[in-house]
Amino acid sequence: MRGRLGRECVYVPSCRFGLYVALRHWCPPGGRVLMSPVNDDVILFVVLAAGLRPVQAPLHPLDASIDIAAVPEETWNSLSAVLTTNLYGNPDPAPELRARCDALGIPLFEDAAHAIGSEVGGRPVGTWGEASVFSLSKHAGAQAGGILSLSDTGLGDAVRGTCEHLLTAGRASSELAYAVRPYAEAAVRGLGLRRAARSATGLLGLAERDGIRMPLRPDALARAVGAAPDLTAFDPWVRVDMHTYRLRSGPLRLRRIRRRLGRLDRVLTRSRDGTELLSSTRWARPRAGSEAQPLFRVPLFVADRDAAVAALARRGIVVGYLYDPPLDDYAGEMFTDLSPAPGAARWFARxxxxxxxxxAREVIDVLERSGARPADPPGDLTRPEATSDGPGPFGD
Structure with a gap:
């Protein structure tokens, strides 16, 4: 990763852990962080755990990147930091955000979990901010590990020391479970037992999401906010889908991660080819004049997204990384500053x-056979009063 980015890189057990370390290093508690409302809820809780106030940004409707021009000037002047998302690998406007942050004297953080291999402004995503975080569970497919990248090479030892202080001890049982997981998942797929496996997970109390978003539990969350900054207080929210997020990595994990990273360039080539194919379909709305990035996921826009998800599931294609409703509709103004123009985020999330x-070819075949209809164009959703799609299901 140092070779790819030309920056100091620190191995961390997860992207979310690395982001927490970066926020704590640069941002004193009580600060305000501009972020995207179309993002994993875990990221919202990481920002809260660091003792910071999330501020939801207006977005461009076709790639969910931050719409810089739609952020009110008074909001810019109140910020302590900006956090990009680079959703599915589509880059946020990092050069412009870098210039804004420099003018304000605040740090820029890049969440590049989906964006290994993506570029913006002629540079890799993750090379514009004071810190950036990468997930090795996405393109690399290692199901563990992350990278915290730093613009200042002199900070490596200090950041490693912070990580050591926050890590929990590794466990032999966790290493064993990690080692056998790929074989168990392959057996489930081969025997057609996905539905039974999901049912068993629910009966054992291991399923922590009934829907796309995890339960907010506002009373308990308010108590955790009162204890922030404190990662342990937020553990019930931050650990969802990855209970080993702050566990010290053992040799089995590190060995598999090295093997997976050795195949990364081949995966990125295949991802770019698949992105080009999907971007040529009637459901896609790619950026005009832009070259295909090796996206982790390609956002297609369908009128009835839930029906399309069900059709793909019948083919054995599980659709994840859905972020509906947007975070401000999900969390409410008790836990975040609401976007001044929420329409674009709601349209994208829906x-x-x-x-x-x-x-790519399987996805296209399923959508064609199921008669999936492209979503109508979003129109002008950047105005504060533009809420034609209505609030998300948890809004009011």
Whole structure:
């Protein structure tokens, strides 16, 4: 990763852990962080755990990147930091955000979990901010590990020391479970037992999400906010889908991660090819004049997203990385500053179907056979009063 980015890189057990370390290093508690409302809820809780106030940004409706021009000037002047998302690998406008942050004297953080291999402004995503975080569970497929990248090479030892202080001890049982997981998942797929496996997970109390978003539990969350900054207080929210997020990595994890990273360039080539194919379909709305990036997922826009998800599931294609409703509709103004123009985020969250470019031909075949209809164009959703799609299901 140092070779790819030309920056100091620190291995961390997860992207979310690395982001927490970066926020704590640069941002004193009580600060305000501009972020995207179309993002994993875990990221909202990481920002809260660091003792910071999330501020939801207006977005461009076709790639969910931050719409810089739609952010009110008074909001810019109140910020302590900006956090990009680079959703599905589509880059946020990092050069412009870098210039804004420099003018304000605040740090820029890049969440590049989906964006290994993506570029913006002629540079890799993750090379514009004071810090950036990468997930090794996405393109690399290692199901563990992350990278915290730093613009200042002199900070490596200090950041490693912070990580050591926050890590929990590794466990032999966790290493064993990690080692056998790929074989168990392959057996489930081969025997057609996905539905039974999901049912068993629910009966054992291991399923922490009934829907796309995890339960907010506002009373308990308010108590955790009162204890922030404190990662342990937020553990019930931050650990969802990855209970090993702050666990010290053992040799089995590190060995598999090295093997997976050795195949990364081949995966990125296949991802770029699949992205080009999906971007040529009637459900796609790619950026005009832009070259295909090796996206982790390609957002296709369908009128009835839930029906399309069900049709793909019948083919054995599980659609994940859905972020509906947007975070401000999900969390409310008790836990975040609401976007001044929420329409674009709501439209994207409701209609985006994140398609795996490695299975592009299968996805296209299913959508064609099911008669999936492209979503109507979003129109002008950048105005504060533009709420034609209505609030998300948890809004009011």
């Amino acid at each position: 209609h985006a179907l994140p398609a795996d470019p490695l299975r």
